[in-house]
Amino acid sequence: MDNIISKLRNLDAYPKINEDFYSRTLSGGVITLSSSILMLLLFISELRLYLHAVTETKLVVDTSRGETLRINFDVTFPALPCSLLSLDAMDISGEQHLDVKHDIIKKRLDSHGNAIEARPDGIGAPKIEKPLQRHGGRLEHNETYCGSCFGAESADDDCCNSCEEVREAYRKKGWALSNPDLIDQCKREGFLQRIKDEDGEGCNIYGFLEVNKVAGNFHFAPGKSFQQSNVHVHDLLAFQKDSFNISHKINRLAFGEYFPGVVNPLDSVQWKQETPSATYQYFIKVVPTVYNSVSGYTIQSNQFSVTEHVRTAEVGRLQSLPAVFFFYDLSPIKVTFTEEHVSFLHFLTNVCAIVGGVFTVSGILDSFIYHGQKVIKKKMEIGKFS
Template identity: 85%
Template sequence: MDGIMSKLRNLDAYPKINEDFYSRTLSGGVITLASSIVMLLLFFSELQLYLHAVTETKLVVDTSRGEKLRINFDVTFPALACSVLSIDAMDISGEQHLDVRHDIIKKRIDSHGNVIETRQDGIGSPTIDKPLQRHGGRLEHNETYCGSCYGAETTDEECCNSCEEVREAYQKKGWGLSNPDVIDQCKREGFLERIKEEEGEGCNMYGFLEVNKVAGNFHFSPGKSFQQSGEHVHDLLAFQKESFNLTHHINRIAFGDYFPGVVNPLDRVHWKQETPSGMYQYFIKVVPTMYTDVNGNTIQSNQFSVTEHFRTGDVGHLQSLPGVFYFYDLSPIKVTFTEQHVSFLHFLTNVCAIVGGVFTVSGILDSFIYHGQKAIKKKMELGKFN
């Protein structure tokens, strides 16, 4: 039995030193205290990382098909009236949304930025007492008004009962409304008078667009848009102005829902117009993004990068149309962010590494100081430091 115990003692990889050989020093105490504090700080730092989730990032090929892209926006035009401003969206598939109004709110603002009025669409049509019928004469009791579309009717039964309906009928035909005063509905509603009343006002437009998940553009511009000879043009003659001030503040532009850590580079961007007329262009690369939190909840959204450009031009075609244009394209690569907790085994391994590392470095430092002090003391005793 004693032989077995002796063999076991010989296997001891951690031989002990007799207490008679211990020498406790002041420097050793200081280093021990300092190393203990360092170990505690590193331990609590590692514990905090363990208790909080970490985010893992991956790049994968985006294989989604047939989805919609939601564009959220909030843009302010300090010198462009709401009655003038419109928004269009179109994409490379050929789909077009002209003069979009649904899910969009306009706020009239004065020169100081104060809100005058909030409304869903453009100028609107006031109630007219006893309007004229298409074929003349005032309306009598129970009679129905049916206004003329001034040659833009598609059928004999079609009616244009407001200035806006006449403009929309012209838009479908690809015509421009050059003189609203010759249109009975526009004249009675005071179309030009309302535009003049809003002269000097600004407009805040916010809401969202649902577009196909393909490359395209959306733009804010003055006038009502329509297709003419296969080209996208805006009816600007009706406003009887030679130039439009398109200075704008982008309060928010986002492609999709918010998720933690997202940065939208166009938020709080300001661009001031220095020339009489021009076209502001933003070229945007949209990167599909999926964010999964620690509870497994998933948010499908997008990030984007952007470059800016300004070009001068005359009023007319799309290439020189005054407006603020956002041209977007989609990346074929999707970014995935996944929140997850560090495993306990990983935490334990890091703690052991901290303790072992600090202990080893402290031992080396203590040994260096101890033997250094000892060597200096010995030389002093030999009289070499007189």
């Protein structure tokens, strides 16, 4: 038994030094205390990294098909009334959404930017005060109302019972409504008077669009849009104004849901118009993004980058449409963010590396200071006796 114990002692890789050979110094105590504090701070830092998830980023080709793209927006036009403002969306597949009204809220603002009224954008009901019938007579008691579309009827039994329906019929025909006061429905509803009443006001428009996941654009502009000779045109004659101020502030613009760490570069961006007419354009590159959280849920969203361009009216050229355009295109590369915890073995390895590294460096530093002090002390003694 003693022989086995003796052999085990010979295998000891950590030989012990007799305490008689130890020399405790003030510098050694200071270094020991400092290294202990340093090890504690590094341990706490490593523990925080271990307890919090880390994010791994991966790039893959986007192979998804048939999906839609949700565009969330909140834009303020401080000098463009809500009665003038319209929203259109179209894409390269040929699909168009003109004068979008669903899922959109318009908030009237006074000249100081304070909210006056918020309402869902939609077609208002006409004021029935003996309106003019399609056949030319006035509406009689218990008679069904059927207003004229003033030549824009697509079928013999079509009726236009409000100013908005007349404007919509004109839009489908590709006609401009030059004088709304000549239209009975618009005159009764006070179309031009409402525009005059809102003169000097602003508009905050917010909501979302669901569009095809292909390249396209959406834009905010005054007037109702229509197609004329395959050209996208806005009817501005009805408003009887020479210029429109499209100064704007983008409170929020996002393509898809929010996820941790996302940065939307157009949030809080604003632009002030300095010329009588201008077209402001944003060219956006949308990057599909998947966020996998450490708790197991997945968010399908997007990030984007943007460049800007302003086109102003020049002498000798056609006047540009006063509008704010957002042209977007999809990146073929998808970014995947995956949250995951650091393994305990990795944490333990880092802790051992911290302790060993600090202990080794502290030992070297202590040895250097101890032997340096001995050399200096010895030289001082030699100089004293000489």
